[in-house]
Amino acid sequence: MATPSAPCTTSTPTHPVDERRPLSKVLLFGIQHVLVMAATPISSVFLVSATLGLSAELTVDLLSAAFVLSGLGSLIQSLGPWRIGARLPFVMLPGGAPIVLFLAIAEQHGVRTATGAVILTGLFYFVVLPVFSRLLKYFPALVIGTMIVIVGVNLVKVGALLVTGRPGTPGFGDTTNLALGLATIGFTIAFYRLCSGLLRQLAVMLGLVAGTVLAFLLGSVDFGLVAEGGLLHAPQLLPFGTPQFSLIASLPLLLYSIASMAEATGQTVINAEAVGKEIDPRREVPGTIRGDAVTSFLGGFFGLPLLVTSGENIGIVRVTGVRSRFVTAAAGVVLVAIGFVAPVTRAISAIPSAVVGGTAMVVFAVITVLGVQMLGRARLDDHANTFICATAIALGLLPILIPGVYGGFPPNVRILLENGVAVGAFTAGVLNVLFHHVRLRPERLRSVQLRPVRLRSGQPRQKESHR
Known part of the structure; x- marks a missing residue:
């Protein structure tokens, strides 16, 4: 009598x-990710604080929120709940171009309108997402690259203004601040040149720490508030008050969000290649964009x-070979924890603006x-392509290099023209469509073309034809 065999099971x-991976290793690798990317939220918040002249208390609030939301965004992108997120080892940070647009809106329409613009843009992602695949061809590397150059x-x-101060204001070009900013850049270069491996990847953070130590020795920093x-x-919640909503004021961010979705497409594909995972961009990219939208909305x-x-x-993924998305999820947990620990945020807020400015110049x-x-x-x-790029950069840099050049225009027009990033992106996008997606109509009447026709005598003659 045959004995029944056990069912064959195969596991994928x-x-x-x-x-x-084990929790201890996941946490350790997650901290490594945090150390590499922590300079970006610090620089971003200090940039916003210094430009808008915010108080120390409000700066601490924003810094805490930046860490918490960056952590939540990293968790969303890494874990991908409910088809929101890429389910890849991603981290999320305050973006470079959005900071410029946020500050431009805040300076012209008020910071409450700027926060309202961010909320509207978060919702706009979901509105545009269904048709985004049709628009993607209009934002090739030429358009996005031009925009990124202007942003940088x-x-x-x-x-640099964090180091030098604004021209015409007291303290502009202070030698101590200049020395701190340049020294921070020098420290960053030295760490990158002399170190290797992880320490080399941390050169920006180490330069920031060294610049802060120098500022402390020079008496330019006070950590007394850390213990308070x-x-x-x-x-x-709502640190600037109730948001105000204006579609016209929000237009620069709304336009940028389209280019941001194109950039998210490239980020998702590159990340998938780094971890060796085959993906269908039509399915995975919308998850990445939804994660951006939800995090930005919050x-x-x-x-x-x-x-x-x-x-x-x-x-970091390529160097360490650790491709698990749970590592960046652990990094998200660490970022959230940092945001809630008050002494850490207060210590970071005590860093002199000249030191942060030196770091920001390198990072940006x-x-x-x-x-x-x-x-x-x-x-x-x-x-x-050369003509498209040159024209977009010229028009995009004009309001950046010559502030107030559009001062004689109406306010609603000026907010668009004075935003070099939006002008450059719009110019590059329109010219790209005109040069590469719109074909000129041929003339109805072309020059007379002749084609041979055989006569009865066998000798050809020329017959006129209009084609």
């Missing part, structure tokens, strides 16, 4: 991106600019380099 091997130049200028107050501090209620997926952590200049690299893939040997 777990892809490394979905691999669950603008951010370097804003970061409680141990825990939650981000404040961030608007805490006074933050748009938050976007970041490629900064992809280098990298954005310009990334834009140049993207333009390198845009076939600039084509004269049409």
Whole structure:
């Protein structure tokens, strides 16, 4: 009598991106991601605070909110609940271009209108998403690269103002601040040149720490406030008051969100390639964009600019070989914890603006380099592409290099023209459509063409034809 055999079971091997590792290792690798990307929310918040002249208390609130929302966004993108998020090892940070647009709206229409613009843009993502695939072809590397170059130049200028101060104001060009800013840049270069491995990847953070130590030795920083107050501090809801909503004022951010979705497409594809996972962009990219939309929508209620997926952590994935998305989820947990620990946020807020400005100049200049690299893939040997890029950069940099050039225009027109990023992106997009997607109509009547016709005698003659 035959003995029944046990049913054969086959198990599908777990892809490394979905691999669950021991909690201790996941947490350790997550902290490594946090250390690499922590300079970005710090620089972003200090940029907003210094430009808008916010108080120390409000700066601490924004810094706390930046860490918490970056953590929540990283969790959403890494875990992907309810088809919201990429389910890839992503982290989320306050974006470079959105900060410029946020500040432009805040300076012209008030910070409450700027927060309202962020909330509207978060909703706008969901409205545009169904038709985004049809618009994607209008935002190739040529358009996005041009926009990123303009963004980088603008951010370097804003970061430099943190070091020098604004022209015409007391303390402009203070030698101590200049020395601190330049020393911070020098420290960053030294760490990157002399260190290797993880320490080299942390060169920006180490330069920031070294600059802060130098400022402390020079008496330019006071950490006395670190011990004041409680141990825990939650981000404040609506720190600037009830948001105000204006579609005209929000237009620069709404236009940027389309380019941001194109950038999210590239980020998702590159991330998937880094972890060796085959994806269907039509299915995975909308999840990434939904994660951006939800996180940015929530961030608007805490006074933050748009938050976007970041490629900064992809280098860590490649170097360490750890591709699990639960590592960046652990990084999200660490970021949330940092946001609620008050002494940490107060210590960070005590860093002098000149030191942050030096760090910001290096970090934001990298954005310009990334834009140049993207333009390198845009076939600039084509004269049409060169013309598109040159025109967009010229018009985009005009209000950045010459502030107030559009001062004689009506306010509603000026908000668009004075936003160099929006002008450059719009110019590049329109010219790209005109040069590469719109074909000129041929003339109805062309020159007379002759074709041979055989005569009865066998000799050909020319017959006129209009084609």
